[in-house]
Amino acid sequence: MNRRFLLLKGTIIGGRYLIQHVIGSGGMSHVYLADDLKLPGKQWALKQCFSFPQQFTNIEDEAELLITLSHPRLPRIVDFFPPDVKGNAYLVMDYIQGVTLEKYLSSRSGIVKNDFIIQLAEQVLDVLDYLHRHDPPIVFRDLKPSNIMLTSQLDLRLIDFGIARNFKQEQNQDTVKLGTVGFAAPEQYGSGQSDARSDLYGLGALLLFLATGGLASEWSEGVDSVVRNDFPKGMIPIIRKCLHQSPADRYQSANEVMVALMNHRQGSLSHSSLSTVTGHIGNRVIAVMGVSSGAGTTHTAICTAHYLARNFRKVAIVEMNMEAKAFSRIQQIVEGENDLVQQRDRRFSVEGVDYYRQTARANVIELLGGSYDCVVMDLGSYQENDRLEEFLRADVPILVGWGSEWRMQEMVDVINSLTRHPQNKWVYCLPLAPSDAIHRLRKQLNIAKVYSVPMHTDPFDQCEEMDKLMGQLFQGIVPEMVKRRRFRFGIR
Template sequence: MNTLEQRYQFISLLGQGGMGKVYLAEDTKLSRKKWAIKEIPLTGMQRKQVISEVEILTKLNHQHLPRIVDYYTDEQQQHIYVVMDYIEGTTLQEVLKQKGVMDWKDTLHYSLQICDVFIYLHHDLAEPIIYRDLKPSNIMITKQNEVKLIDFGIARSYNQEKQDDTIKLGTIGFAAPEQFLDGQSDHRTDLYTLGSLIYFAISGKRYDQHATTPLHHVAKVPQELSSIVQKLTKHDAGERYQSAAEVKHALYKLLNKHDNNKKEQSITPMNIGTVMISVIATHKGMGSTHTAMMVAHHLNKKGYKVALIEANKSNEFKYIEEDYDGKQHKEVQTSCFSMHGVTYYKCEPTIEIATVIRLQYDFIILDIGCDLNQAWMGEFRRSQLRLVVGSAATWKKQKILDFVQQYEKEETKDWVYCIPFAESDQMLEIKSELRSKRMYAVPSNPYPMKLQEKTIAVFDEVLDHLPLNQKKKRLSIWWLLVPTSLVLAGIYVMMIVRM
């Protein structure tokens, strides 16, 4: 088969295992977008079960899981083809092949992200899902150093009424005892596999020795980490940690303790060095979303990990995702999506800034728009950079003046004004009325994911005072110039001597 549904053109085989093959495919209808397509054989009694499980997986929506956007069966009902996000990166297995041993703090950085996935799968879904196959080859590390769990081949829905798993599956060395013995796997099964994974990565790829040899005996790690791993990998599930949230708390506590001992910055969820930028509009239609997108993608192009949050009720992000994924006129059931390296979070009642901050973004951009409710204005006040989007047009200029007057008791002198399409004489006039030095005319830039040179220059100036490691970059250039100047001086001296 070269194409699927006359749309997906198969390019190459990415990998294969006991549960099927995974292909790289190109979307012929959507700007040659690349997808991963998993081919799963359907046999006899398994057919209904596999299709049922795939339907459940299509509803999953989490930062650290690839989206499953569609699935098809062939005419003979012999295979099911699952279309999902193609994740660019390297598997943890490949990373370990190169490094041999993983630093324990790096391992826990990945483990915290896995805990977030397990919290979602075990507790946030109406029908909990047990992953059951956590191992290095199923963990993708992206260029942004994010974890993605890429294979749900043996995942299963948890049924409280069942006593046993229908099929006994798992990877030896990582799987929990109940995956091969009598009894049903549950959320604690996944916690066991996490403990096995931590031991494997830090100990130099030793299999299943955690039952007899504590981790701190085979690797240079805190004894507390060794205790955490031992508790995670208890034979009796009742003696393990009882939730991924409990494990996450223990890992955070351990990391913070050792960072504090070294007098380094604490990495508590609310203090990890994330810079917050808020964008508000003086009134509707000013383009706060467009401006927020330009800022986000500008920072991402500089190599920073960026999240953009829809902190208003416009539902613009829904239409942006539909347009990007080619799903016009369809309901897109996701709370976040990635586009050109930036993660977009849609406005939802359950969204919490703290949850996003825990993912260790360098920058979080809040698109507040003109929905200035008390909660979002609180975030605006706490932001390191506060951008106000308004108009300098003669018939709209009064709106920006009235807007600022509403907040005259605020620290408006620190606000930065972005005025789209403004002419120089308009900028001078409104600058004098607002008595603000930090005001920038933003040129026309129809495609906010790809900034033009003039726009880049403007946002470089807007963001100049933020911690963008500019001093470090300038220092590196300086040290390149120093040896060059010394070489030139040497040549000059030699010339004089010869004369």
């Protein structure tokens, strides 16, 4: 795009948006940071699109497309100015603070942790599934590192819908051949019409790019020799299937790929040494979330972590709430009351469990790439935020409710509010709930994995009844228990 079309700092668009500076550029567009003159302190990303008269419809189509979408991994469009006489059109959308995946990779010489790659794949599949289920389905068609934004918490956002399109059943090929070489599916170059499977090819290309440290994005003879040695071998068949030349030979939906990823994780677990304490199995994530504050989330998480520590070599428990105080109090008791907890290391240990207090999500991602067998996340009470995402992607998500019957409806309400998410892995725990109430709740929810949590006054100690419950929750996941010495708190 000709530089003469760049907007100068101080330019006002639509009498409202004050241009600050360029934050990104493409072949036919620039993106600026803009201040909102009507909402002081609010900033937006303003995309300036330049086109010829015959392309005006494409720009208006992009605006119309974005307006219909609502997903946390997509930018929200808030204003649109159609092409003027010079061919400039403007889209005003959410300003996403962060860096593109392209820049993130560059800062790490193309090498990122395997857990990051798999979590990125899950996030991409989440938003692709949403787009493909749109009526009509929306095909992104340009799934490359520069079109993926990462927030400071390493959450993914898809950006630049410039070549996205609605799938048209009556067409047998695309009218416009667009997409980035190396990441676009073969049918985008004229062999057929792009559809949801084209985006799955793009995902495969992206994963191969990450698995090879940026050396390859297309599968050809000899590519397997440049795949990183530490990359999970079970991921290679998934990538190869995504990258088949024929759409019919690929996965047919984002959900199919997600199932394959889940099976890969479970397969990796069963292939590892689960029968011995010394065998490292890689991260197994257990997320504990309460339906509301005070339900017993932290107590249940601690019980879980120490049960697992009696079975695995290395276990961590993470307090994913920067405002929480529970772990600070535990650290004071363990290490002494006199020192200020705020000035100490956020990591401390109790009876074989590593505690991480007040931990940000970005640090958790680093933690998951470590050597822990199991990581237990204390997510606090239910909220529609990043902690909910960690609950949804955990290997064992545990939802803690109230044992008193008059408050059991809170669990039902949370479950019903999240029906858009798969709940087949969820486990439901209600402290001190009577057995007849548990049976009624199981019947009402048509769910078998609803349990009453027994009285356990010391969550750091072994309790026969609690071990029995944990044995049910983690059947097939943990080996036989190895009893350890009793631990008690004492004020120094």
